[in-house]
Amino acid sequence: MNFDFSDDQKxxxxxxxxxxxxxxxxxxxxxxxxxxxxxxKELWKGLAEMGFLGVAIPExxxxxxxxxxxxxxxxxEMGRANAPVPFSSTVYLAAEALLIAGSDAQKKKWxxxxxxxxxxxxxxxxxxxxxxxxxxxxxxxxxxxxxxxxKPVADGAIADFAVVAARTGSSxxxxxxxxxxxxxKAGGVEVKNLTNLDPTRGQAEITFKDCKAEPLxxxxxxxxxxxEVLDRAAVLCAFEQVGGxxxxxxxxxxxxxxxxxxxRQIGSFQAVKHMLADMYVSATLARSNSYYGAWxxxxxxxxxxxxxxxxxxxxxxxxxxxxKNNIQVHGGMGFTWEFDCHMYYRRANAMAxxxxxxxxxxxxxxxxxxxxxxx
Amino acid sequence: xxxxxxxxxxxxxxxxxxxIAANAPRQYEEELRRSSLGRTQLKxxxxxxxxxxxQKKKADAGWACxxxxxxxxxxxxxxxxxxxxxxxxxxxxxxxxxxxxxxxxCGPTMMAFARxxxxxxxxxxxxxxxxxxxxxxxxxAGGSDVAGLRxxxxxxxxxxxxxxxxxWTSGAHYSDYGIxxxxxxxxxxxxxGLTMFFLDMKSPGVEVRPIKQASGASDxxxxxxxxVRIPDHQRLGEVNDGWNVSLxxxxxxxxxxxxxxxxxxPELFDYCSSLMLDDGPAIEDRAVRSKLASxxxxxxxxxxxxxxxxxxxxxxxxPGPENSIGKLVAGSMIQDVATYALDLQGAAGVVSGPExxxxxxxxxxxxxxxxxxxxxxxxxxxxxxxxxxRVLGLPGDIRVDKDVPFNKIPTxxx
Numbered sequence: 001m002n003f004d005f006s007d008d009q010k011x012x013x014x015x016x017x018x019x020x021x022x023x024x025x026x027x028x029x030x031x032x033x034x035x036x037x038x039x040x041k042e043l044w045k046g047l048a049e050m051g052f053l054g055v056a057i058p059e060x061x062x063x064x065x066x067x068x069x070x071x072x073x074x075x076x077e078m079g080r081a082n083a084p085v086p087f088s089s090t091v092y093l094a095a096e097a098l099l100i101a102g103s104d105a106q107k108k109k110w111x112x113x114x115x116x117x118x119x120x121x122x123x124x125x126x127x128x129x130x131x132x133x134x135x136x137x138x139x140x141x142x143x144x145x146x147x148x149x150x151k152p153v154a155d156g157a158i159a160d161f162a163v164v165a166a167r168t169g170s171s172x173x174x175x176x177x178x179x180x181x182x183x184x185k186a187g188g189v190e191v192k193n194l195t196n197l198d199p200t201r202g203q204a205e206i207t208f209k210d211c212k213a214e215p216l217x218x219x220x221x222x223x224x225x226x227x228e229v230l231d232r233a234a235v236l237c238a239f240e241q242v243g244g245x246x247x248x249x250x251x252x253x254x255x256x257x258x259x260x261x262x263x264r265q266i267g268s269f270q271a272v273k274h275m276l277a278d279m280y281v282s283a284t285l286a287r288s289n290s291y292y293g294a295w296x297x298x299x300x301x302x303x304x305x306x307x308x309x310x311x312x313x314x315x316x317x318x319x320x321x322x323x324k325n326n327i328q329v330h331g332g333m334g335f336t337w338e339f340d341c342h343m344y345y346r347r348a349n350a351m352a353x354x355x356x357x358x359x360x361x362x363x364x365x366x367x368x369x370x371x372x373x374x375x
Numbered sequence: 376x377x378x379x380x381x382x383x384x385x386x387x388x389x390x391x392x393x394x395i396a397a398n399a400p401r402q403y404e405e406e407l408r409r410s411s412l413g414r415t416q417l418k419x420x421x422x423x424x425x426x427x428x429x430q431k432k433k434a435d436a437g438w439a440c441x442x443x444x445x446x447x448x449x450x451x452x453x454x455x456x457x458x459x460x461x462x463x464x465x466x467x468x469x470x471x472x473x474x475x476x477x478x479x480x481c482g483p484t485m486m487a488f489a490r491x492x493x494x495x496x497x498x499x500x501x502x503x504x505x506x507x508x509x510x511x512x513x514x515x516a517g518g519s520d521v522a523g524l525r526x527x528x529x530x531x532x533x534x535x536x537x538x539x540x541x542x543w544t545s546g547a548h549y550s551d552y553g554i555x556x557x558x559x560x561x562x563x564x565x566x567x568g569l570t571m572f573f574l575d576m577k578s579p580g581v582e583v584r585p586i587k588q589a590s591g592a593s594d595x596x597x598x599x600x601x602x603v604r605i606p607d608h609q610r611l612g613e614v615n616d617g618w619n620v621s622l623x624x625x626x627x628x629x630x631x632x633x634x635x636x637x638x639x640x641p642e643l644f645d646y647c648s649s650l651m652l653d654d655g656p657a658i659e660d661r662a663v664r665s666k667l668a669s670x671x672x673x674x675x676x677x678x679x680x681x682x683x684x685x686x687x688x689x690x691x692x693x694p695g696p697e698n699s700i701g702k703l704v705a706g707s708m709i710q711d712v713a714t715y716a717l718d719l720q721g722a723a724g725v726v727s728g729p730e731x732x733x734x735x736x737x738x739x740x741x742x743x744x745x746x747x748x749x750x751x752x753x754x755x756x757x758x759x760x761x762x763x764x765r766v767l768g769l770p771g772d773i774r775v776d777k778d779v780p781f782n783k784i785p786t787x788x789x
Contacts, residue, residue, distance in 0.1 A: 002690070280762055
């Protein structure tokens with residue numbers, strides 16, 4: 001048994017950590033947090049040059065052709081650094097949708113551009129309140145023309161293209177949904193920025209008005225493709241959440257060691273120690289579930305749906321738990337704009353919703369476990 | 376990343392599986408599979424006898440205490456082979472319960488500190504289950520603070536004379552031998568005046584009194600020592616170095632990997648899969664699903680944490696500290712799971728008698744036994760301290776009694 005990343009993959013993780021510690025300091029993150037830039041363009045360029053954007057994209061489409069395990073270790077570092085770039089929308093959602101369902105021409109058009117840092121992509125799925133469900137997709141497509149509103153769309157205001165879930169039928173079945181690719185720079189869309197919990201990653205409302213779109217995958221198969229995309233993204237996001245959990249835990253630990261109150265390090269009080277120990281427990285459970293997700297993702301195993309849901313739940317809970325208790329360990333200073341704690345708190349809570357909320361994934365996990373037991 | 380055995384591991388697994396298939400007490404398999412925390416008896420047989428018989432059979436064929444050296448009754452196996460054995464032994468592994476302390480703690484301590492002739496005499500029958508051992512550390516005045524123990528050992532010629540009382544001693548009532556931590560010098564700080572021995576539990580002056588637990592069962596005992604004589608050659612380690620010896624024992628307790636901790640989740644998931652609530656199947660109820668999913672993710676998190684440790688063993692590395700979370704997570708989880716299973720039964724959940732209760736009262740038994748899991752072998756609070764100090768590097772507690780002679784430490788709160 002070798003339920004661990006290889007030495008090469010660990011080396012890649014170290015390389016990504018070093019790169020991000022130089023290029024993505026909290027100070028750099030704050031430029032985006034404070035609204036001075038929509039995302040960190042320099043960092044995005046750097047990530048492309050390092051080969052990180054295309055690490056799981058095959059070489060024939062301009063990527064490094066490494067694989068999903070490699071992408072997982074990079075995702076962990078992106079989460080740890082709280083990177084203010086459209087990595088998850090572009091790489092986990094748009095690129096994965098193309099890899100799963102794109103035609104050769106579509107892959108040739110978009111994947112090399114993604115790997116080169118020249119195209120930002122996203123997934124336009126949600127239409128206001130609600131979790132992923134075919135019945136929540138109202139935006140209509142007919143004859144390759146889209147009409148409707150998507151919100152929130154992660155990184156929608158800076159994206160060059162979007163994979164859009166649209167309604168092409170009214171039978172009440174999953175086959176009512178089809179996917180499309182829209183070149184957001186080609187007209188037919190109105191984009192409005194939405195103020196959101198985590199300003200280091202934008203959210204937008206996109207209105208499609210007689211917007212021309214190209215089908216992605218076969219008509220009526222959109223929901224199946226989307227489910228697979230979300231499962232893959234759940235694993236990759238889980239690694240970001242694990243990285244964020246670890247960083248929040250470290251920040252809390254370091255502060256508990258430095259801060260003196262009542263004449264001693266606050267980390268010597270059991271109330272504080274036990275809070276940090278519990279954070280370690282959550283982060284460890286999340287990491288182990290995520291490793292299993294990584295295995296399932298990289299081998300395209302039949303276990304992926306169940307593994308992805310478990311990783312998603314565990315990592316969401318861990319990041320929220322570590323981020324909120326990191327603030328608690330810091331006391332009043334943790335609740336200032338000046339300290340970095342709130343950046344992780346914001347990211348943790350935004351990520352908890354991005355692919356559908358916790359209750360949605362809890363539902364998914366139980367459905368998938370039942371399906372397995374029935375089989 | 377893969378879950379595959381190496382060719383050697385696969386070969387070992389095949390051999391183990393074949394031997395177990397041919398030799399295990401199959402007639403108890405189903406009952407053992409269905410047993411859970413608080414409900415580990417066999418209906419028509421004495422589980423202690425069945426366990427001893429299975430252990431002896433394993434020992435005769437070279438499958439006992441796999442990681443011990445052959446000359447002491449083991450097989451000289453690698454740590455990963457031990458894990459594979461446990462996986463293959465499956466429900467029959469539950470029969471090892473009565474040997475866990477002897478094999479996991481007393482044996483390794485003997486191996487590290489006993490004289491060679493004692494190792495050759497005492498370890499093989501411990502491995503084969505013919506002799507059962509217990510561990511006599513905790514006392515009324517020294518539980519989590521085990522170094523605060525008061526049982527005295529005083530030198531008299533070539534013997535030591537023991538007087539005092541131990542408590543929470545699992546299995547003392549059926550044990551043949553025990554390892555015993557005593558105070559040999561009360562005039563120095565508490566950690567510096569302890570000495571370890573092993574003794575025959577049938578020695579004159581040893582009295583074992585079972586404790587009736589909150590669950591109604593009796594797994595633990597009080598053990599009284601009145602002028603019990605132990606020859607000096609049964610001392611383990613140097614005089615007054617017993618604290619360091621005990622650390623070896625406790626480290627072995629915590630390094631046991633792969634046995635898998637019990638969370639109650641598989642039982643709850645099965646139960647909810649068939650349970651009907653007032654307005655439909657439990658498994659389709661939103662609130663039930665939410666609870667189940669969170670516990671499912673915890674249970675799988677523990678499973679894959681243990682897989683990571685096993686992978687380290689497989690590569691010949693030492694597992695990382697992540698394995699220290701198992702007992703802490705599982706202990707309170709099984710309590711919560713049992714509480715919830717009863718909640719789903721409504722008023723009928725109060726009935727616990729096996730003849731009348733839902734599922735023969737398995738969750739009721741689990742609930743009543745669960746508080747013990749959060750205390751025994753290190754309380755939740757001690758486990759959190761261990762994680763905070765050894766894994767996260769936070770400061771140890773301020774020890775007000777660290778430099779105080781033991782006999783000057785206050786003994787009453789008020």
